[in-house]
Amino acid sequence: MPAHAADQRHILIVHSYHKGLRWTDTVDAGMLSVISERGSAFETHTEYLDTKRSGDETHYLQMRDMFRHKYRATRLSAVLVSDDDAYNFMLRFRDELFPLVPVIFCGVNYFTDFTDPRMHDIYTGVVEAFDIPQTIRVALKLHPETTRIVIINDRSTTGKANRKIIDTVIPEFSLKVAFDYLEDLTMDELRTKLRQLKPGTVILLMTFNLDRSGEVFNYDESIGLIAEAAPVPIYGVWDFYLGNGIVGGMLTSGRDQGRMAAEMALKIIDGTPVRSIPVVRESPNRFMFDYRQIERFRIPPDRIPPGALIINRPPSFYREHKEKVWAVGAAFMVLSGLVAALLVNIRRRKKSEESLRISEEKFSKVFRSSPDWITISRLSDGRYLDVNEAYLKTTGFTREEVIGKTPFELGIYGDNQDPKRLFDLLRERGSMQLEEMVFRMKSGEPRVVQRSAETIEVGGELLAISIVRDITEEKKAKEAVLASEQRYRAIFENASEA
Template sequence: MLRRNSFAILCSCLVLLLSLSFMVSASTAAADSKKRVLILHSYHKGLKWTDSEDEGINAVLRTRGSQLEVHTEYMDTKHHSDDRHYQMLADFFRQKYSSMAIDVIIVSDEDAYNFMLKHHDAIFRNAPVVFCGVNFFDASIIEKNRDTYTGVVEAYDIRSTLRTALALHPDTYRIVVINDRSVTGLANKKILNEVMPEFERKVSVVYFEDLDMEDLLKRVSALNRGDIILLMTFNKDRSGRVFVYDDSISLVARASRVPMYGVWDFFLGKGIVGGMLTSGANQGKLAAEMALRILDGEKVRSIPVVKESPNRYMFDYEQLSRFSIRQEHLPEGSIVNNRPVSFYEEHRGKVLAVAAIIAALSGMLIALLVNIERRKKTESSLRKSEEKFEKIFRFSPDWIAILRLSDGTYVDVNDAFVKMTGYAREEVIGKTSLDIGIYVNPDQRYEINEQFLRDGRVEKNELQYRMKSGEIKTVERSGELLDIAGERCIVSIVRDVTAKKEAEMATLESERQKKLRKEAEIKMLQAQINPHFLFNAITTIIHYTRTAPDVATELLMKLADFFRKNIKPERERVPLAKELEHCEDYIGIERARFEERLQVTYDIDPAALECRVPPLILQPLVENALRHGILPKEQGGNVVIGAHREGALVRIFVQDDGVGMTQKQVEVLFIEPLEQAGEGGRTGAGIALQNVNARLIAIYGPEHGLTIESAPGQGAKISFTVPEC
């Protein structure tokens, strides 16, 4: 018995050992089937550019799930870049990976790429290499090892960035390049040396490099209008201190009063206006996709090196606003980040749903109220009809007829029927409306009878009736089905509305013409609102919101009052004094933008202040002087607003000492706007002046239209006359 039990136990142990052996073998086989990927970064974890590359690489590798075994190493060359550090890394990697077969290596940036060129064969033997983020790529270096190397060149586009910057800031006279002396910085300098000669012919170029951070910030803070900054890399200063990208741009952005541009997207939102930006994530994604193709069996040599980066124009909304850059001036297809989202855009679905519910409930409520009101009227009419019917029938000024429902014959008609139609009572009693031919359109009789049968009543049906004389009258017919002497009858009440309809048509036509005139005048007034003025005013207010809130509040109140008067102008003529107040609101807003560049004086005869003028007639002339006369002059200028008596007339004028116009420009000014005429000098004028001129001529006659006196460089004087009040 004991021997049997021992034998059974021995067999069980053997089975268990065999099972464990198979499990271990299966586990080992599964581990061996995984592909090993080594990611070697030049810099350290936490560096914005490196993190974005790593994120792009892993986003692609994760699509293979558990099929891959990924190892990530950081060389940390921003902090340590001497030969001893590189040798220590080589020894470490040789010890760590000598017994581990790597299927593909992804390296990011110059240091890892150069390290791999030097140590690959000694450490990683035949493992294929995919690079990304390499700035200064020389294809001849890897040509003999093309079966091992491929990748993505970081071809950032300095040229497109600077061309765009100069187009957005046409008054630029100097480009300041910030760059360090790191390996990346030296690679940047090689590319800058190739690119910058194009721009040195247009503006001066200076380099802030190999400086202590304090010295750099001091120089940046001294930059003025006309300077722009091209920020490359400043990760290590002259004293050897290391700065991550976020820290370096944060310090420079706080010190800078001038626009900054860059070539990498990790600077966006941190202080640069924007540019043609390169994305580390895109670099990493492309490199990882190449690595997967190699793991799937594709030959390295058949995968070409990507030499054109997928760069995009990207800009920061806050910086665009800060430097008054209009979005329509950006290159086509530009992406604008940090754009404020309105409540409607953020909650569009909810807003539309609530609006639909409110509209549906409102419609149901209105329909219910209409139905209730109709029922009340019907019940009241039925209740009182028997009491008042006889009196109404005899003395009503409207004609009333009673007809049998069964055959449509007249049972009775009142005196008003006889008087209006010309038929005697005995001519219609016992006959139908078809017999006497009262309907101009007989089909209407059948439609009304169907309505009686369906609803039991009709209300104010407009019809055409033919009188006995042949005269056609327009009438309104109402009626109800009533029981009279035990028989269902139609009681029909008809009112002659011929004169009323003619009067209504005349009134409607008169109102229509009046409305058209008012709408035309309002449109002409509202058309004077200049979108450039609105944009500039809002930009100025936003600026003062940060620097002088009280000034911003005052400007906002003036802007609101200005637009209230433009959008809802006076219908009648106003005193010149009131029109001058409106101009002062406008000038107050513009003074905040022009500052010391604008001087305004008034030359007003006190006796002319009560003279009444069309509303909003003077402000467009002032705006024309500022926008097209003073604004183009760098040093600004003066505007004079005046009003003098000339006999029975008052001459009102606006004079500036701006850029002026040629005689040819003046001659075509009321034919087409100057910007369409292709002339130099005072361009963009015309539309507002045409509007004002048309209004003056329409109100006072051709002799009161605008008069323009101007010469190039001598300003312009625009005047008109109105009758003295």
């Protein structure tokens, strides 16, 4: 035997029900999440009593004999049990199976204080204290028109324990609403009765894993069949129903139950006396709701208790694209400053042109309404991310033709211009000021322009912001004036010589 195996301590986990039952699986996951933090210090052994499928006396005696044979040579440090059947099994057989081994329970619905004080040296754990009153209160708050609450429950061990607890709760609400039980039915009979429910009714679903005919349903199957037939809101007290058809409620978490029990077990193994770890009688329950059911039954959001967990809520645009929103906001801030600076230069250069006034918060309007072209493109590949209306109007291209394309693909640059050199210069210098170029329109017409550009980094990517002015007519006018001056000068000089 390897040395590390001899040093391992053994923990036995005994579940009341079967593997694959969501409650049992989440309890088991909670236990193992704690134990696994100790690495290879512990070896766990997991057993399932499977009492939802078989729970008669013969079954319990066979399980006892199996445990006695299987673990006769295993020295256990602790036994973890989940739910009432496994807990009662240990109360009955622990002395002959695992004498002096501490037992830590969770998920026990009907816990009573020990009459024998010596039991406090052996047993402790977490009571499954689901909160039916809080679930009923929130259901009545969210559906103030309710006059009747129908309770779905089975006749299993868990169901019988549920019934005892519910019967103590009903008097608190009996003057406000009527209560009816749907239990001891086949699943088909139950679904028929559910389809007949009228508005003003709310369902409180406890457990319905075993119907009158003896057919067994896991939690997913049970809630699926019930939710499909029920035309009214369903509430519950366990989180394994959430997301499968219930509106919500004050819900108990199987994972939390298992986690707390395992933490107690490790404390005991580390040397803390069992007696000094009291039984936890209040589960860490919380309000949980399904957004889809809130929408289905048109529940006003302001009625939902503050701090409640809401699943299936569609993400807000900001939450889903927060980085992009911040990046675009930063880009607009930078662009606002760039446009403001360029407009100052334009005013200085051409005083006769009507001044354009821009403020940081009105950048978008300036971008769209500017008579000059304004383009935003990626410096890495030159592809346009956005262009303003002036660009489209002057060049003759449509927005669909431009976005995602490069100016080279559109054929905008003139034949005598090296596009790679232009982008290399911009990347090297970080900016370009009033560079005269020739752009070709969609029609093929060449236009003389002045281009100013600036680079900015957004989200780790370099963008080029360009403002382009069409100076074709201005240049023609200047050339005409210059030609006229030269013509008159020639006439004057010829006249002087004569």
